[in-house]
Amino acid sequence: MHKILKDGQYIKIDNITKNELDLDKTLDCGQAFRWRKDSDGCWVGMIKNNLCILKQHENYIETNITEDKKDEFINYFNIDMCYEDEIGKLDLDTYARKTYEFSKGIHILRQPYFEATVTFLMSSCNTMRNIRNIVNSLSEKFGEQVETEYKGKKYVDYAFPTLENLNKASLFDLQLCKMGFRADYLKSLCERLSENNILEQLEKYVNGDTGKYRMTIKTLRMFKGIGDKVANCIALFAGHHLCAFPIDTHMQQIIDTEYGGKIDLSKYKEYSGIIQQYMFYYKAFTK
DNA sequence: TAACAGGGTTATC
């Protein structure tokens, strides 16, 4: 079992391999769109307002995270859960087992609600590359710039915009970020959240039971541009409702070809969302 | 090189 140790002024996750937490897969599997890998093989990205630098080694993960930020780091990467124990123990059907073997190392992140909601609002009828361009553009225009230095190298990034700042943007400003028809959805989202920040309520439902999951989906679907698929993505990647099972065209294809058009999620216990991500990753990255 | 199709969906007829 891994441990969080001090490594000079920073912390490192010790005794952890790619089988448990694989940064490449986790940060590039379509759940988050703002992380980038630099020329030294470090993953660079923002956790709230902190610019994080992470590097995977064979038996540990190196970070620039200080002790006082430890808890939110553990929380973001769901390091508090051992996937090899939990998922490895499930009695999986053949296809699910195959996708698990291929995709293991993916952790489901706990992303901030506002960021995930905006991100997946941008995802409808869109490609990963476009989504990436849009959220980066939004961050550069409306997010706070953050700089840091690690091992003699300077890093610059932008925090995801706050609701307050994004709400100042006009429809035209938003359209400059190349989001097309989704600009209307985003404008409407910001306006409604400014009157009554419903997402703060949903924060209280993070990791919740099925009742709270249903409430989360119902609430999210009240916004323009959020249907069942997008709501489930947000519930899974921000709300950490691991039972959420977003069905896009790829997942529908898998259900049709591998499960005869209907899939029984109960066999995955409370972890169907994780299995969904394994299947999605398998389909996206094998050909 | 220009033209075109289609993509991780939703809202609205």
Add this chain to the structure above:
DNA sequence: GATAACCCTGTT
């Protein structure tokens, strides 16, 4: 249940 809303990319 069909259709259109946009920007980008790959293909021809």
